[in-house]
Amino acid sequence: xxxxxxxxxxxxxxxxxxxxxxxxxxxxxxxxxxxxxxxxxxxxxxxxxxxxxxxxxxxxxxxxxxxxxxxxxxxxxxxxxxxxxxxxxxxxxxxxxxxxxxxxxxxxxxxxxxxxxxxxxxxxxxxx
Numbered sequence: 001x002x003x004x005x006x007x008x009x010x011x012x013x014x015x016x017x018x019x020x021x022x023x024x025x026x027x028x029x030x031x032x033x034x035x036x037x038x039x040x041x042x043x044x045x046x047x048x049x050x051x052x053x054x055x056x057x058x059x060x061x062x063x064x065x066x067x068x069x070x071x072x073x074x075x076x077x078x079x080x081x082x083x084x085x086x087x088x089x090x091x092x093x094x095x096x097x098x099x100x101x102x103x104x105x106x107x108x109x110x111x112x113x114x115x116x117x118x119x120x121x122x123x124x125x126x127x128x
Contacts, residue, residue, distance in 0.1 A: 004019055005051050011069055017050075061078070062076075082095055
């Protein structure tokens with residue numbers, strides 16, 4: 001199955017649709033444009049704007065989600081900002097906390113606390 005994000009006039013994702021792989025085939029080769037044309041036809045919206053997204057994050061940075069932004073210049077989806085204090089890092093192509101995440105043991109999960117601007121630990125139980 002292929003996934004396509006529908007974009008509004010500001011390139012904000014308003015919906016994500018699943019399209020059967022067969023609908024993308026053009027002489028046996030998958031074509032993003034075929035998927036776009038399929039969705040425009042299904043929704044009877046010739047002006048609709050659709051961009052393919054990867055459920056496995058194999059292209060366009062991350063899987064598109066409602067509210068995320070599509071950057072046409074970089075051809076990537078930018079996820080919603082997780083916290084007010086985080087900033088977008090163009091080099092790493094992700095949101096960055098104001099305090100670096102410390103290295104911890106495998107059974108320790110760190111969670112960001114926006115109020116204290118710090119990371120706190122949550123120890124994960126292991127099963128034997």
